Amino acid sequence: MDTDTPDLDLIARARQGDLNAFNVLVERYQTGVYNLCLRMLGAPAPAEDAAQEAFISAYRSLDRFRGGSFRAWLFRIAANACYDELRRRKARPATSLDRSSDEDERPVEPPDTAPSMEERAANVELHRALQDALAQLPHEQRLAIVLCDVQGFDYAEIAETMRVSLGTVKSRISRARSRLRAILLEQRELLPGFIRQSGEEQ
Amino acid sequence: MSILDIFSRHPRRDISAHADGELAPDRRDALEAHVTGCERCHTELDELLAVRSALRDLPQVAAPRSFTLTPAMAEREPAPVASRTTPSFVAMRIAGAGFAAVLAVVVMLDAGGIVDDTGGRSSDESSTALFDAAPTNRDTATTDGSGEYGFDAAPEVSDGDIMGGLAGTPPVDDDSILPAIGGGVGGPYGSEDVLDGSEEYPTLDPFGVWQEPAGNTTNLDDGARPNDLDTGDDGQAAAPESGDGTPIALTAEDDGISSLLIIEIGLAAIAALAFGGSFVMRRRAQS
Known part of the structure; x- marks a missing residue:
């Protein structure tokens, strides 16, 4: 077939x-x-x-x-x-x-393709931090942000999947990202440089 | 509201949607103009983009095995996924139904009590007793204005079995808390001290709702509940009188019971809605 x-x-x-x-x-x-x-x-x-x-x-x-x-x-x-x-x-x-x-x-340890050992270790830590941060989100927000940022759905398809309005999708993704940002800023050493720098400036 | 007004505050939701390219062109242009001039939003957009980028960099993990179905799987009984009913869900529905049933019983009992009270009030004996009690109480109160008032008034009114079910919240005047004691001991009433309209005893009860215009007093004798209570702008109201000019004791208890009944009906309605909502949720989950 x-x-x-x-x-x-x-x-x-x-x-x-x-x-x-x-x-x-x-x-x-x-x-x-x-x-x-x-x-x-x-x-x-x-x-x-x-x-x-x-x-x-x-x-x-x-x-x-x-x-x-x-x-x-x-x-x-x-x-x-x-x-x-x-x-x-x-x-x-x-x-x-x-x-x-x-x-x-078993913890999620995705395969890593980073060239160096240091980068590989940093990526593993970051991925664990992201997974732990996702686990702290309310289920609906978690689903919305996973569909959007991990699966790459657009808002219309997320709305169809979750059977909610576009406005609700927009709100859930916004809240999820804000919450993830706050959680990750508490672990600045794990974060990509840009977030780390902006967090230190605050 | 203009588009600029929308961005008079920091538009967090739009910043996130902008990061995904999901904003309509007009809103996108307005947001970009706002972010350019707002350091806070500029920083937030950068951070949200970084979070988004980090999530998108999460690798897709290969499935540990194939999930293709075997004929046995295809013939299997419906999977648990199809069943959305959990123990907690069932418990919630049972609790909602029980709550609604209890409230319904309480409302029915209260409704019965009101009917009885109204009937009692409509009897000539009871009315007479009330009217007889009023001067006695007034005399007692105006004589010394002391604690004797509450304790003397209560037995006389309760003997008349007037509005017994409506008692419990006697009016409070400027003198003391003693009328409340009288109401608490003997039920009614102690409120009659306000019926003579004298300066010594204010006519306003704690709720400011007890007076009724004189023209409505015949309705009271017919057993009707005192509604449309007349309260002046200053909170004072003309003392109601019976047909022969005798002041009538009207208190806030009637209104209090009505409020209670309304609250209970409201709670029952909420419980019914919750029960219905859980049913709808279950149907939707099964679809």
Whole structure:
């Protein structure tokens, strides 16, 4: 099957029971879905589970897809899977807070391509700081900023994914960025030079 | 409001949207003009751009495995993702329903109490007792204006079983807190001291709402609740009188009960809305 086949054609085939057609969609979006879950949940294992649940749920819910952006619809399902996991964590605070004792909660350590050891270490620290800062955001703000800055969605697609107005998207992203900035400014030594300098001037 | 007015304060939301290139051209031009002249916003834009850049530099992590579906997965029972009902969600709905039910019972009980009180007030005996009590109280109060007033007045009025359910907040005059004690012990009333319109006893109760124009007094005898209370600009009002010119004791309790009822109905409505809202949220989550 041609990997360039449009989403809507694959969806039509999948609705008729063609699992292979749906799996083409899975392969097309699985990196994005997994990274969304990873940034929302902060650890690989639950992100993996949430991503898998999202694809299963999407396949079983294909009849409810009413057109528009399939990516927005799919990412909305993935976001709901993440919300479910976050709610389960909230219901089990003893396990969710004790992350170091949970082998499944491995920290996010993305591959690094920095040329030098120093830069590599700095990037790892920065990425950890960013992930920790993301974890401090309210879920809705976290989703909005991840969709915008990590996934590269525009505001209209974020609004479609989150089923909110453009104004709400704008507000959530603005608040998320401001909060991230404040959190990161408390760790200036980790930040890119520009933020560090401007923070010291204040 | 002109476009310049929009930027009379620091437009944080627009700065963030500008960083994403999501501002309409007119707003973008205005923002750029503002940022040029505002050091604070200029700094904020630079910092937000740096945060945005750092987030965008986060690498896309390769999926640890393929998420393609097997036939077994495709035939699996609906995933938990489809279910948005959590224990806390259920608890919230149950709590909302219980709260609404309790409020409904309280409102119904209160409504029954008002009917009873109104009926009691409409009886000739009760009215007579009230009117009889008024001069007695007035006499007592004007005689010495002392603490005897409250304690003497309360039993006489309560014997008449007038507005018993409406008691509890007697008027406070300039003398002391003693009328409040009388109301607290015997229910009503101690308020009759204000009915003679004398200078010694102010006619304004703590709520400033108890008087009724003389023309409405027949309605009171018919059992109607005293509404449209007449309060002057200075907070003083003409003392209401009955048909034969006898002053009538009207107090704020009626109004207090009405307010309570309104508050309770409002709370019940809020609880109902919360319950309905949770139901709608559940339906939307399932869609």
